[in-house]
Amino acid sequence: NAGVTQTPKFRILKIGQSMTLQCTQDMNHNYMYWYRQDPGMGLKLIYYSVGAGITDKGEVPNGYNVSRSTTEDFPLRLELAAPSQTSVYFCASSYQGTEGYTFGSGTRLTVV
Amino acid sequence: QQQVKQSPQSLIVQKGGISIINCAYENTAFDYFPWYQQFPGKGPALLIAIRPDVSEKKEGRFTISFNKSAKQFSLHIMDSQPGDSATYFCAAVLFSGGYNKLIFGAGTRLAVHP
Numbered sequence: 759n760a761g762v763t764q765t766p767k768f769r770i771l772k773i774g775q776s777m778t779l780q781c782t783q784d785m786n787h788n789y790m791y792w793y794r795q796d797p798g799m800g801l802k803l804i805y806y807s808v809g810a811g812i813t814d815k816g817e818v819p820n821g822y823n824v825s826r827s828t829t830e831d832f833p834l835r836l837e838l839a840a841p842s843q844t845s846v847y848f849c850a851s852s853y854q855g856t857e858g859y860t861f862g863s864g865t866r867l868t869v870v
Numbered sequence: 871q872q873q874v875k876q877s878p879q880s881l882i883v884q885k886g887g888i889s890i891i892n893c894a895y896e897n898t899a900f901d902y903f904p905w906y907q908q909f910p911g912k913g914p915a916l917l918i919a920i921r922p923d924v925s926e927k928k929e930g931r932f933t934i935s936f937n938k939s940a941k942q943f944s945l946h947i948m949d950s951q952p953g954d955s956a957t958y959f960c961a962a963v964l965f966s967g968g969y970n971k972l973i974f975g976a977g978t979r980l981a982v983h984p
Contacts, residue, residue, distance in 0.1 A: 800876075800974040800976040803973075806971070808969050859904075859914075
C-alpha cells in the first residue's frame with residue numbers, strides 16, 4: 759500500500775515558469791489537500807477537495823490552481839512561479855476530513 | 871480566531887526527561903485535536919489525538935492533556951529518547967463551510983540529547 763505519493767521530490771524553477779506538482783493516493787480517500795510548509799510557520803492550506811470534481815480554496819490559494827478529475831489524483835499547478843512560492847509542498851488525504859490525515863513525503867520547490 | 875498557537879518554537883531535553891509542548895486556541899468550534907510528528911525529509915504523521923470531551927489521553931510514552939475551559943492542550947513525552955527528535959505540530963479540526971478543515975500550529979522542533 760503506497761499511501762500518498764508526490765512527485766517530484768525536488769524542483770528548481772525560474773521566475774515566471776510553470777509546473778505541476780503531482781499527488782496520487784491509493785486509499786480511496788474522499789478528501790485531499792495541498793499544504794505548503796515554510797520554516798517556523800507550520801503548514802498552510804492551499805487548496806482542498808472533498809471528492810472528484812469538487813475543489814475549494816484554503817488559506818493561501820493565490821498563485822495556485824488545482825483539479826480533481828479522479829478520486830486518486832489531485833495535482834497542484836503553479837502558473838507563474840514567484841520567489842514567494844519557494845517552499846516545501848505536502849499533499850495529504852483523509853477519509854472524511856477528520857481523523858488520520860495521511861501525508862506524502864513532500865516536494866521541495868525553489869524559485870530563482 | 872482560526873489560529874492554533876504553539877509553544878515553544880524549539881525544545882532541548884536530555885534523554886529520559888519529559889518533553890512538554892503547549893498549544894492554545896480561541897475558536898470553541900474546534901472539535902478534534904491531533905498531534906503530528908515530522909522527521910526531516912518526511913511528511914507529518916499522526917501521533918495521537920483527543921476530543922474536547924476528554925481531559926487526557928495516553929498512548930505509550932505520549933500523553934495529551936486537554937483543558938477545555940482554558941482552551942489549551944499539551945503534549946507530554948515521558949522518558950524522552952533521541953529517536954523522538956523531530957518537529958511536532960499540534961492541530962485542530964474545524965467544521966466550516968460544510969467541510970472539515972485541519973488547522974496547524976507553527977510547530978516545535980524537539981531535540982533529545984543522549
